Amino acid sequence: MGGDHGPSVTVPACLALLERHAQLRLLLVGRSDALGAIAHPRAELVHAEEVVAMDDPVEVAMRHKKRSSMRIALELVKEGRAQAAVSAGNTGALMAIARYVLKTLDGIERPAIAYPLPNVTGGATTVLDLGANVDCTEHHLLQFAVLGSALDMALKSRDKPSVGLLNIGSEAIKGNDMIKRAAELLREADQKSLIHYYGNVEGNDIFKGTTDIVVCDGFVGNVTLKATEGLASMVSTILKQEFSRNAFTRLAALCAMPVLNAFKRRVDHRRHNGAALLGLRGLVFKSHGSADQLAFEHALSKAIDAAEHQLLQKIQHRVQQAATLF
Amino acid sequence: MGGDHGPSVTVPACLALLERHAQLRLLLVGRSDALGAIAHPRAELVHAEEVVAMDDPVEVAMRHKKRSSMRIALELVKEGRAQAAVSAGNTGALMAIARYVLKTLDGIERPAIAYPLPNVTGGATTVLDLGANVDCTEHHLLQFAVLGSALDMALKSRDKPSVGLLNIGSEAIKGNDMIKRAAELLREADQKSLIHYYGNVEGNDIFKGTTDIVVCDGFVGNVTLKATEGLASMVSTILKQEFSRNAFTRLAALCAMPVLNAFKRRVDHRRHNGAALLGLRGLVFKSHGSADQLAFEHALSKAIDAAEHQLLQKIQHRVQQAATLF
Numbered sequence: 001m002g003g004d005h006g007p008s009v010t011v012p013a014c015l016a017l018l019e020r021h022a023q024l025r026l027l028l029v030g031r032s033d034a035l036g037a038i039a040h041p042r043a044e045l046v047h048a049e050e051v052v053a054m055d056d057p058v059e060v061a062m063r064h065k066k067r068s069s070m071r072i073a074l075e076l077v078k079e080g081r082a083q084a085a086v087s088a089g090n091t092g093a094l095m096a097i098a099r100y101v102l103k104t105l106d107g108i109e110r111p112a113i114a115y116p117l118p119n120v121t122g123g124a125t126t127v128l129d130l131g132a133n134v135d136c137t138e139h140h141l142l143q144f145a146v147l148g149s150a151l152d153m154a155l156k157s158r159d160k161p162s163v164g165l166l167n168i169g170s171e172a173i174k175g176n177d178m179i180k181r182a183a184e185l186l187r188e189a190d191q192k193s194l195i196h197y198y199g200n201v202e203g204n205d206i207f208k209g210t211t212d213i214v215v216c217d218g219f220v221g222n223v224t225l226k227a228t229e230g231l232a233s234m235v236s237t238i239l240k241q242e243f244s245r246n247a248f249t250r251l252a253a254l255c256a257m258p259v260l261n262a263f264k265r266r267v268d269h270r271r272h273n274g275a276a277l278l279g280l281r282g283l284v285f286k287s288h289g290s291a292d293q294l295a296f297e298h299a300l301s302k303a304i305d306a307a308e309h310q311l312l313q314k315i316q317h318r319v320q321q322a323a324t325l326f
Numbered sequence: 327m328g329g330d331h332g333p334s335v336t337v338p339a340c341l342a343l344l345e346r347h348a349q350l351r352l353l354l355v356g357r358s359d360a361l362g363a364i365a366h367p368r369a370e371l372v373h374a375e376e377v378v379a380m381d382d383p384v385e386v387a388m389r390h391k392k393r394s395s396m397r398i399a400l401e402l403v404k405e406g407r408a409q410a411a412v413s414a415g416n417t418g419a420l421m422a423i424a425r426y427v428l429k430t431l432d433g434i435e436r437p438a439i440a441y442p443l444p445n446v447t448g449g450a451t452t453v454l455d456l457g458a459n460v461d462c463t464e465h466h467l468l469q470f471a472v473l474g475s476a477l478d479m480a481l482k483s484r485d486k487p488s489v490g491l492l493n494i495g496s497e498a499i500k501g502n503d504m505i506k507r508a509a510e511l512l513r514e515a516d517q518k519s520l521i522h523y524y525g526n527v528e529g530n531d532i533f534k535g536t537t538d539i540v541v542c543d544g545f546v547g548n549v550t551l552k553a554t555e556g557l558a559s560m561v562s563t564i565l566k567q568e569f570s571r572n573a574f575t576r577l578a579a580l581c582a583m584p585v586l587n588a589f590k591r592r593v594d595h596r597r598h599n600g601a602a603l604l605g606l607r608g609l610v611f612k613s614h615g616s617a618d619q620l621a622f623e624h625a626l627s628k629a630i631d632a633a634e635h636q637l638l639q640k641i642q643h644r645v646q647q648a649a650t651l652f
Contacts, residue, residue, distance in 0.1 A: 134501060204555050206556060219505075227530065234446040
């Protein structure tokens with residue numbers, strides 16, 4: 001029901017995914033009048049009267065909308081009727097309700113939001129946390145490193161994904177006290193082969209692809225993600241403005257179209273859509289609110305991938321191994 | 327002497343500026359063999375035997391290079407022989423030596439690094455702090471707001487530059503405890519007409535140009551700056567790769583060249599080169615280490631502008647007014 005476009009995007013994306021995956025079964029949770037358009041033997045409608053609005057405060061979503069589509073979808077995961085939940089809705093509400101309904105894994109104090117940012121190697125760097133936790137300790141950062149490693153091992157089939165600690169310089173002496181303690185803890189975890197720790201990385205390393213995973217507190221992660229989204233949007237706006245300035249530039253745009261399209265495909269963030277909420281006793285994926293059909297399909301695909309690769313079991317296993325350091 | 331290219335960039339930039347500004351006098355501080363190329367009636371060579379290397383730890387620069395070109399240039403400012411100092415060298419060393427030689431203004435605990443990031447309106451958003459201070463209190467953020475406002479008023483002739491507080495959401499309830507206290511303090515300063523406080527802004531607002539100034543702690547600021555530099559560099563690399571893929575794409579590049587050049591001019595960060603070290607008893611500007619001649623000219627121009635517009639006196643005035651809240 002959620003996202004900027006609601007069922008007009010999510011329903012066609014669901015139908016496309018059902019076509020592509022012969023084993024896929026979908027439970028569509030929401031108002032039957034809005035989701036009625038879907039008629040597929042492997043799609044089942046689960047009616048929910050209430051909907052969490054994109055701007056609902058977390059308290060409203062938690063206390064006053066106990067039969068919301070979001071809540072019911074997460075309960076289906078808890079009951080084992082669904083292997084994963086996907087939402088394009090209100091991120092804060094999704095995280096809070098997921099934490100309340102599903103609970104965190106033993107040893108994990110706070111779930112994290114992990115998102116892949118495209119890098120220049122053609123791959124993507126998994127960055128976490130992206131906004132769930134504004135005040136982090138070094139132990140939270142270690143938990144993020146373990147969660148992110150399990151995610152990359154399961155979904156990207158990486159053997160030993162490398163973890164970078166986001167800092168303001170590559171030297172070990174840089175950063176505030178918490179970051180220095182986190183670096184020590186990550187080094188210890190590396191020595192015990194619980195993660196593969198690379199060392200400090202800087203903001204630009206995210207887009208260089210220096211490491212597979214970058215860990216940071218949710219405040220820094222969220223500001224960084226939004227700043228880069230802002231820059232990307234500015235670059236795209238200015239390119240469009242310059243190419244549509246007059247008849248000559250529009251002709252140039254025509255000539256350059258195949259190249260510009262190839263460029264767009266390579267930097268298309270829709271291909272990476274779908275943030276993982278990690279550290280919960282169930283699989284939950286968050287699509288960007290502004291996702292179009294293609295982007296929402298990618299978020300659904302990730303959830304399918306995660307269920308098929310038994311991400312939850314793999315995370316539980318890694319967390320158990322590392323728990324003595326948490 | 328500093329920067330990635332040293333005098334091969336800084337000397338020609340100095341000569342170009344001397345041509346353009348008939349009143350300008352330059353003191354070139356460094357090794358006479360390296361700076362000997364400059365011969366101009368309004369340029370004076372000040373010999374310095376030692377040079378702070380780009381990778382010298384701050385301690386080495388401070389304690390073991392007491393006659394470095396950086397140190398002597400800052401002493402010329404302190405003695406009133408120079409109205410401003412410009413360096414393309416080691417940022418950490420420049421900040422530490424500037425603080426030691428010049429001292430901070432009464433009421434300012436920590437100097438800040440302010441840098442303008444281009445935004446989609448065609449202007450630039452002044453962001454501070456960008457890395458001088460990794461652990462900030464709400465009082466530091468207020469000081470940054472006052473320093474940044476004085477800078478924009480002097481250099482951009484803005485009457486009431488607006489200040490945004492970098493946060494993870496626009497609602498007042500967002501952020502960690504320090505950020506919430508900072509928001510209160512900034513609101514109080516606004517009520518006393520000491521600054522013009524807009525409220526919370528998010529990472530993307532920097533590039534939207536929502537406010538004239540964005541304040542944040544140096545850790546968040548530095549990570550954000552480097553992440554956006556990393557993204558910009560990735561976009562530029564991929565554009566180049568796509569346009570040079572084969573004969574057809576190279577032809578397309580030829581057609582699109584005037585438009586791509588116009589685009590490049592608009593996003594050209596060299597036009598904004600020159601970070602201000604604010605809160606000191608003297609004017610100090612830091613050029614990006616990788617600056618080419620054009621970029622270094624811009625950093626020099628800013629220093630000239632700041633001296634002509636009496637930035638230091640204006641900052642002192644604003645800081646005195648606001649000191650009761652610090």
